[in-house]
Every structure is written in C-alpha cells, then in structure tokens.
Amino acid sequence: MNVSIESAEGGVSVARSHGRLDFGASAEFQKALEAAVAAKPKGLVVECSALEYVSSAGLRAFLVAARAAKAGGVGFAACALQPSVMEVFEVSGFSKIIDVKTDLAAALAAMA
Amino acid sequence: MINLVDELVLLTVEDDGAVAYTAGRSGFLMSAVGACLVELNELGRIDADLEAVRVLSAEPTGHPALDSVLQAIEQGPALGIKAWIRRLTPQATDVVRLSLAALASRGILQPSESRFLWVLKTRRYPLLDGSEKKEAKLRIVSTLLGDDIPTPHDSVLIGLARVGGLLEGFLSASEIDRLSGRINQIGSVDLIAKGVESAIREEQLEVARTFLGPV
Numbered sequence: 001m002n003v004s005i006e007s008a009e010g011g012v013s014v015a016r017s018h019g020r021l022d023f024g025a026s027a028e029f030q031k032a033l034e035a036a037v038a039a040k041p042k043g044l045v046v047e048c049s050a051l052e053y054v055s056s057a058g059l060r061a062f063l064v065a066a067r068a069a070k071a072g073g074v075g076f077a078a079c080a081l082q083p084s085v086m087e088v089f090e091v092s093g094f095s096k097i098i099d100v101k102t103d104l105a106a107a108l109a110a111m112a
Numbered sequence: 113m114i115n116l117v118d119e120l121v122l123l124t125v126e127d128d129g130a131v132a133y134t135a136g137r138s139g140f141l142m143s144a145v146g147a148c149l150v151e152l153n154e155l156g157r158i159d160a161d162l163e164a165v166r167v168l169s170a171e172p173t174g175h176p177a178l179d180s181v182l183q184a185i186e187q188g189p190a191l192g193i194k195a196w197i198r199r200l201t202p203q204a205t206d207v208v209r210l211s212l213a214a215l216a217s218r219g220i221l222q223p224s225e226s227r228f229l230w231v232l233k234t235r236r237y238p239l240l241d242g243s244e245k246k247e248a249k250l251r252i253v254s255t256l257l258g259d260d261i262p263t264p265h266d267s268v269l270i271g272l273a274r275v276g277g278l279l280e281g282f283l284s285a286s287e288i289d290r291l292s293g294r295i296n297q298i299g300s301v302d303l304i305a306k307g308v309e310s311a312i313r314e315e316q317l318e319v320a321r322t323f324l325g326p327v
Contacts, residue, residue, distance in 0.1 A: 063264050
C-alpha cells in the first residue's frame with residue numbers, strides 16, 4: 001500500500017492510494033491524509049482506482065481523515081472506487097457520510 | 113479513555129447500581145460482543161472484511177473481556193463477522209461480567225451484594241461518582257445534535273447503543289424518533305458494527321418465524 005499526494009486544479013489536493021488498505025497500512029494512510037488536510041487545501045479527493053482492498057481498520061482511517069477534513073473546513077471526497085471497495089463503503093454506511101464520485105473529474109467538478 | 117465495551121456496559125448501569133438492559137437483551141449481548149471485536153480491531157489484534165475475521169496477533173491486551181474473545185477467535189474456525197457475533201453471543205454474559213469487573217478495578221463502579229426477599233443474592237454496581245457515564249451520554253447526545261463526522265469510537269458506540277436498546281435509557285422515544293435520520297447516518301460506520309446489526313436482524317427474523325410462521 002502506498003499513497004501519494006499531488007495538487008490539482010482549483011486548490012484541491014488529490015491522494016492516490018494503491019494496493020491494500022488493511023490494518024498494517026492504515027496508520028500510514030491516515031497520517032498521509034491528515035497531513036494533506038493540515039495543509040488546508042480547498043478540498044481533498046482520494047482517488048481509489050488502484051486501491052484493491054479496504055478492511056475494517058482501513059475504513060476507520062478513512063473516517064478519521066474525513067472527520068479531520070470536515071473539522072478543518074476542507075472538502076473531502078473519494079472517487080473511482082473498485083466494485084469491491086465500493087461494496088465496503090456501502091455496507092459500512094461510509095458512503096452516507098462522504099461524497100463518493102465515479103471519477104476524478106466528477107470529484108474535482110463537485111469541489112469547484 | 114474507557115474502551116468501547118466498558119463504555120457500552122457502563123451505559124447499562126443505573127443510578128442504583130442495577131445492571132439493566134432496557135430493551136432487547138439479546139441485542140445488547142450481541143452489541144457487547146461486537147464492541148469487543150471493534151476494540152480488538154483498533155488494538156491491532158484482529159482485522160475484518162466482508163469475508164472473514166482474521167487474527168493479526170494473539171498477544172493478550174490485558175483486558176479480560178477482550179482477551180476471552182480474542183482467544184476464542186484465535187482457537188476457532190475461519191468465520192465472517194456475523195458468524196462470529198452469533199458464535200460468541202452465548203459467552204456475552206461473561207464479557208459483561210468481566211467488563212463490570214474491569215470498571216470496578218478502575219474505580220468507576222463499586223460492586224456490592226444485597227439480598228432480595230432476604231434470600232436471593234443480587235449484585236449491584238453503584239457508580240462511584242457517575243462522571244464517566246455522564247460523559248459518555250453527553251458525548252452521544254452532542255454528536256447526535258451536531259453535524260460533525262464522529263470519531264470511529266463514537267460512531268460505533270452510538271450504533272451499538274441503538275441496536276442494544278441503550279439509547280432508550282437516556283433519550284425519550286420521541287427524541288430517538290426525531291434523531292433517527294442522524295443516528296442512521298452516523299451510527300456504526302464500521303464493518304464489524306454493521307455485522308452486529310445484521311446478526312440482530314437475522315435473529316429477530318428467526319424469532320418472528322418461530323412464533324408467526326414464515327415471514
């Protein structure tokens with residue numbers, strides 16, 4: 001699992017996550033997203049097209065990052081979820097808490 | 113901070129020290145087991161997904177209730193979240209007892225024995241100052257009344273308190289009804305806690321089938 005943060009148009013940051021987000025990867029993922037939020041972008045989009053797996057612990061890291069973003073007035077969305085990851089978001093109710101978009105363009109447009 | 117299972121159990125302790133599950137005893141017991149699984153997940157002893165619960169480390173946590181559940185999972189078959197909830201529920205009264213003992217050892221409760229009708233022994237757990245329970249209730253209420261995204265701990269606490277019938281202990285039916293949209297949105301945003309909800313729903317359906325026939 002690795003995560004990289006880059007800047008996109010309109011002051012929005014994009015976090016690209018790759019691989020498996022399980023307990024072993026969740027701390028690093030959460031730390032990276034919290035650091036991105038602390039930089040106070042207009043919004044943070046987590047681009048998940050290369051994210052293959054999310055466990056319960058990984059989902060918690062997502063929730064902590066989304067909470068930090070909302071508390072800091074930073075928009076937060078996830079996009080391009082693989083079907084198995086989307087299923088985890090839906091079963092857990094996480095998709096009721098954050099914006100989930102089909103692709104990066106839609107997520108960036110929503111934050112414009 | 114008190115861990116999830118202890119905080120959930122603390123919500124069942126009434127001012128006179130009686131341990132009361134205000135509604136749905138079996139729902140509460142499943143919630144207590146679920147709280148142990150969520151706590152073990154947070155502590156890195158297990159992880160879970162839609163397919164299975166996996167042990168990452170069998171190292172004891174030092175909390176007897178959590179360790180009894182961890183040991184059962186470590187020695188048991190490979191099962192999913194819902195199956196583990198159902199399998200562990202018969203030992204949930206032990207989980208509650210161990211949690212009450214943990215709360216007593218931290219000086220939050222003071223166990224005492226009395227006799228009912230001069231014969232039957234009853235055990236009560238009066239709160240020593242009640243601040244921990246009050247703090248948990250206030251946190252739940254302020255989370256429900258606000259619009260912040262809750263911490264994972266509070267999200268699961270709210271969800272398990274709802275399905276365990278504990279919200280009724282300090283919110284009126286009309287308040288719960290008014291807050292139901294928010295409760296549904298932020299409660300149990302967690303795979304394990306959602307497994308508890310699903311296990312409780314299944315059990316309720318089985319009970320309904322037993323008494324009413326196919327539903």
